[in-house]
Amino acid sequence: MGAAAKIEEVSTVSDRAGRIAALGFIPGRVVKVTRHAPLGDPISVEVDGQEISLRRAEAAIIHIEEIAK
Amino acid sequence: MSAVPAAQPAESGRKSIKRPLVALVGNPNTGKSTLFNRLTGLRQHIANYPGITVEKKSGLLRLPGGDIDILDLPGCYSLTAVSRDERVVMDVLGGRLGLRRPDLLVFVVDATNLKRNLLLVSQCAELGIPALMVLNQCDAAKRNGIRIDAALLSKRLGIEVIETVATRGRGLEDLKKAIPAALEKPSLLPRIEWPECVQHSCVSLCKGLRDLGQGEVSQAEALRVLFDSDSAFTCDVRDKVCLKQMVDDAHREIRSSGLNPGSAEAVLHYRHLESLLNGVIQSSGPVARSQDSIDALLLHRVWGTLIFLGVMYVVFQSLYSWAGPLMDLIDSATGAAQDIARPLFDGMPVLESLVCDGIIAGVGGVLIFLPQILILFFFIALLEDTGYMARAAFLVDKLFSWCGLNGRSFVPLLSSYACAIPGVMAARTLSDPKARLTTILMAPFMSCSARLPVYILLIGTFIEPVYGPIAAGWALFAMHFVGLALALPLAWVLNKFFLNLKPQPFILEMPAYRVPTLRNIFHRMWERGREFVVRAGTVILAFSVIIWSLLYFPRDQALEDKTTQEFVAKAEAGTTPEAIQAQLADPESQLSLRLAHRIESAQIEQSFLGRFGHAVQPVFDPAGFDWKITVGVLSSFPAREVIIATLGIIYNLGADVSEGSEDLRTVLLNEKWTSGARLGQPVYTMPVVIGIMVFFALCMQCGATVAIIARELDWRWATFSFFVMTALAWLSAVVIYQIGSRL
Numbered sequence: 142m143g144a145a146a147k148i149e150e151v152s153t154v155s156d157r158a159g160r161i162a163a164l165g166f167i168p169g170r171v172v173k174v175t176r177h178a179p180l181g182d183p184i185s186v187e188v189d190g191q192e193i194s195l196r197r198a199e200a201a202i203i204h205i206e207e208i209a210k
Numbered sequence: 211m212s213a214v215p216a217a218q219p220a221e222s223g224r225k226s227i228k229r230p231l232v233a234l235v236g237n238p239n240t241g242k243s244t245l246f247n248r249l250t251g252l253r254q255h256i257a258n259y260p261g262i263t264v265e266k267k268s269g270l271l272r273l274p275g276g277d278i279d280i281l282d283l284p285g286c287y288s289l290t291a292v293s294r295d296e297r298v299v300m301d302v303l304g305g306r307l308g309l310r311r312p313d314l315l316v317f318v319v320d321a322t323n324l325k326r327n328l329l330l331v332s333q334c335a336e337l338g339i340p341a342l343m344v345l346n347q348c349d350a351a352k353r354n355g356i357r358i359d360a361a362l363l364s365k366r367l368g369i370e371v372i373e374t375v376a377t378r379g380r381g382l383e384d385l386k387k388a389i390p391a392a393l394e395k396p397s398l399l400p401r402i403e404w405p406e407c408v409q410h411s412c413v414s415l416c417k418g419l420r421d422l423g424q425g426e427v428s429q430a431e432a433l434r435v436l437f438d439s440d441s442a443f444t445c446d447v448r449d450k451v452c453l454k455q456m457v458d459d460a461h462r463e464i465r466s467s468g469l470n471p472g473s474a475e476a477v478l479h480y481r482h483l484e485s486l487l488n489g490v491i492q493s494s495g496p497v498a499r500s501q502d503s504i505d506a507l508l509l510h511r512v513w514g515t516l517i518f519l520g521v522m523y524v525v526f527q528s529l530y531s532w533a534g535p536l537m538d539l540i541d542s543a544t545g546a547a548q549d550i551a552r553p554l555f556d557g558m559p560v561l562e563s564l565v566c567d568g569i570i571a572g573v574g575g576v577l578i579f580l581p582q583i584l585i586l587f588f589f590i591a592l593l594e595d596t597g598y599m600a601r602a603a604f605l606v607d608k609l610f611s612w613c614g615l616n617g618r619s620f621v622p623l624l625s626s627y628a629c630a631i632p633g634v635m636a637a638r639t640l641s642d643p644k645a646r647l648t649t650i651l652m653a654p655f656m657s658c659s660a661r662l663p664v665y666i667l668l669i670g671t672f673i674e675p676v677y678g679p680i681a682a683g684w685a686l687f688a689m690h691f692v693g694l695a696l697a698l699p700l701a702w703v704l705n706k707f708f709l710n711l712k713p714q715p716f717i718l719e720m721p722a723y724r725v726p727t728l729r730n731i732f733h734r735m736w737e738r739g740r741e742f743v744v745r746a747g748t749v750i751l752a753f754s755v756i757i758w759s760l761l762y763f764p765r766d767q768a769l770e771d772k773t774t775q776e777f778v779a780k781a782e783a784g785t786t787p788e789a790i791q792a793q794l795a796d797p798e799s800q801l802s803l804r805l806a807h808r809i810e811s812a813q814i815e816q817s818f819l820g821r822f823g824h825a826v827q828p829v830f831d832p833a834g835f836d837w838k839i840t841v842g843v844l845s846s847f848p849a850r851e852v853i854i855a856t857l858g859i860i861y862n863l864g865a866d867v868s869e870g871s872e873d874l875r876t877v878l879l880n881e882k883w884t885s886g887a888r889l890g891q892p893v894y895t896m897p898v899v900i901g902i903m904v905f906f907a908l909c910m911q912c913g914a915t916v917a918i919i920a921r922e923l924d925w926r927w928a929t930f931s932f933f934v935m936t937a938l939a940w941l942s943a944v945v946i947y948q949i950g951s952r953l
Binding site for chain 1: 287288290292323325326329437438439440470471472473475476477480493505509511514515600604605606607608609611617714715716717718719720
């Protein structure tokens with residue numbers, strides 16, 4: 142949590158890929174998990190200056206790579 | 211006025227002057243609805259789109275140069291559609307659903323998040339409909355350090371761009387001028403340049419779909435088939451194998467040119483937008499947004515949860531307690547109206563009863579729901595407009611996600627504990643059709659306040675005297691959880707096995723906190739209140755009159771005379787006939803009252819509903835219900851709180867008894883079987899008492915709820931809900947009795 146990462150790819154296997162990508166989760170952009178809900182799910186993610194909350198199952202289709210410090 | 215159908219006979223009426231149709235398109239939370247309200251004022255019409263349960267809001271914009279029809283399309287992030295409900299936006303824009311194609315699109319765009327908002331705009335450019343753009347929430351953007359060069363944006367997009375702050379009404383006059391100007395001189399958005407592979411795939415998909423009997427498919431629709439897996443545009447295609455082959459081929463072609471078909475559309479649109487927006491947005495670096503510090507508190511694990519509970523407590527209390535005095539007022543006004551009306555029909559008992567007990571009681575029965583509906587929508591508007599609703603949904607989503615509901619189900623379900631009517635209406639705040647449907651079906655399971663009299667009567671009569679007040683308190687508490695405990699697993703089963711709807715991802719945007727405007731809040735209350743009275747009220751009134759007639763007819767004079775004779779004969783012991791006659795001559799005397807109650811009881815027993823109760827008693831026999839309980843249960847189907855009055859009538863106490871009545875309690879304690887195998891045994895044993903309470907907790911004994919579900923979804927779902935709940939209630943009562951009486 143809190144650390145930034147770069148989006149590598151959005152899983153094609155998921156039928157939600159298009160929807161998630163449309164929100165701005167596209168390869169190359171930087172994302173950051175900013176918050177968890179009290180029960181652990183959903184999580185709040187920052188991308189391109191906006192905060193969007195997703196369930197973990199949905200966030201899982203976004204493949205990320207750590208940004209080298 | 212409200213009866214005017216919104217959908218005009220599309221192109222057919224050549225002679226009628228056709229008003230231009232303008233559609234508002236945009237993401238959720240852009241202030242689109244506020245703008246719609248500002249433009250149309252109270253000249254609005256709310257209906258459902260044909261064949262689906264999506265709300266269709268249309269209204270009239272009055273302008274000096276001529277009136278314009280405005281259509282407020284559901285908010286969406288993209289044109290992606292996997293269900294029929296989601297297809298609405300595309301269908302309207304494509305001129306399907308029997309609706310007219312809009313003459314102008316007004317894109318409502320959130321200035322604080324321009325790039326993401328423009329994705330939908332870029333997708334819509336494909337449709338070739340003239341457009342203009344409203345850049346809303348400009349004040350918030352400025353506060354966040356975002357500066358947008360609207361003139362440059364307008365030049366790049368080739369359409370007019372109007373800056374507004376819809377909540378304050380700023381920029382509204384400019385927009386009212388721009389709409390007719392854009393209709394006069396239409397301008398189109400630049401289309402995205404698709405790479406060769408996408409263009410080619412679209413052409414072959416169009417051709418392939420035509421061969422599969424789908425008729426003419428536009429490029430915009432072909433793109434949906436290409437990029438949405440399991441697109442709603444192909445749900446009518448019968449040859450799924452052939453379709454899949456076509457789509458797979460197209461995907462292969464896209465993949466071979468180095469694109470991921472899952473995200474390609476978004477990637478290409480954003481690339482297109484990056485170049486369009488170059489130099490348009492100037493951000494003064496990451497500014498600490500004011501919402502971040504508030505979120506740190508409101509979304510905090512401990513404090514956030516506590517504040518959430520506090521807020522929900524206030525909402526619930528206001529529905530449960532504060533609405534009480536208003537409801538009492540409506541109740542006594544109904545009584546007063548009946549008292550005024552009664553003497554007007556002297557000598558016409560049927561008409562008197564129809565007007566007083568049928569119609570006036572029915573109208574009162576509709577209006578009685580208004581205080582709770584208005585109060586709830588006051589809070590919903592407040593929570594949504596401040597931006598708290600999204601946070602609340604975020605906090606509790608996990609509680610509901612496992613069974614197919616989501617965080618936004620909380621408020622509808624909580625308010626259903628006061629009354630399912632506002633609860634079902636509140637489910638409108640759920641944008642996911644599947645979650646909304648499930649929430650509506652679960653709402654009537656929550657133990658509403660109309661069930662309370664039954665619990666109080668039975669717990670007070672049978673549990674408290676035997677087990678003490680603490681056990682009674684726990685019993686009452688437990689009764690409020692029976693419905694919930696059954697509803698959530700049921701929702702899971704329903705979603706898993708029966709609902710053939712694809713789930714949508716639960717996406718929540720955390721909108722900026724704002725100060726709500728009273729104007730908006732009152733608009734919401736007025737809109738929902740009017741809708742309830744006009745659309746559901748009529749059905750509820752009809753129910754009320756039907757049930758009245760089933761309880762009233764056939765009215766038998768001979769029966770009344772016979773009952774009177776028997777009564778006089780019985781009372782004669784110890785008194786002279788003259789003394790009895792003298793007492794009966796006074797309609798206020800004890801004896802006359804008892805006779806009136808006896809006659810009422812005899813009449814109800816042989817009414818259509820009473821006869822039906824006798825006839826179906828064998829159905830309730832396995833639950834240990836005698837015919838009196840059965841009639842009580844049956845007469846409670848229009849409204850469950852009626853049970854107390856019905857029991858009062860059946861047990862010769864009159865309809866005015868309350869759940870606290872000592873007389874009623876004594877009668878229940880002493881009631882014995884008068885026939886059958888259980889002759890002489892008490893009717894109300896513990897398993898029967900618990901069975902009745904659980905029956906009332908689970909049964910759909912509320913005509914108003916059936917009517918509102920039919921209005922919000924359709925009659926098929928209302929019927930489904932009615933039968934499933936009734937069957938469940940019956941089964942539970944039987945199981946409790948059968949097991950309980952063997953212990």
